[in-house]
Amino acid sequence: MTQENQNPTPEQENPAAELQANEAASAESAVKTPEQEIAELNQKISELQDNFLRAKAEGENIRRRAVEDIAKAHKFAIESFAEHLVPVTDSLYAALSTDAGDAKAFKEGLEITLKQLLSAFEKGRMTEINPAVGDKFDPHHHQAIASVPSEQEANTVVSVLQRGYTVADRVLRPALVTVSAPK
Secondary structure, X not given: OOHHHHOOOHHHHOHHHHHHHHHHHHHHHHOOOHHHHHHHHHHHHXXXXXXXXXXXXXXXXXXXXXXXXXXXXXXXXOHHHHHHHHHHHXXXXXXXXXXXXXXXXXXXHHHHHHHHHHXXXXXXXXXXXXXXXXXXXXXXXXXXXXXXXXXXXXXXXXEEEEOXXXXXXXXXXXXXXXXXXXX
């Protein structure tokens, strides 16, 4: 070995000191000036404000579209039911345009038209409330017009004056009935 290799230089003598010097130099470069920190923070603030405004605009667009969709749903909700009623209207116009003097044929035409109407009601989830004589009075589906003396049990249907209707299990119009009076 030569003398050069045997006598270490001051840098080779203390590798820990060299490591500390490098760390101190990198720490100094990592320390930012207040102006640099302010610039970075302002940039972050701008990004956050931009993200906030975009999210707010997106929320407003969603709300506006939802309001439009609800308005369209209300406006066109009856469309499918109306499509089922159009053939009934056609049948009624056809019946009015004929000059048939035969009452029996006219009645048959009306019965066919009524079947079409009831079919349209069924497709539109509309059902008829037509209680039978002797059925128990149900205030949720019937409206009592009068109470009459009868041989039947009290609070039962004596006669139906007008049929009622429900739409999807909600009473559209109760059936108008007379009920038996208590004895």
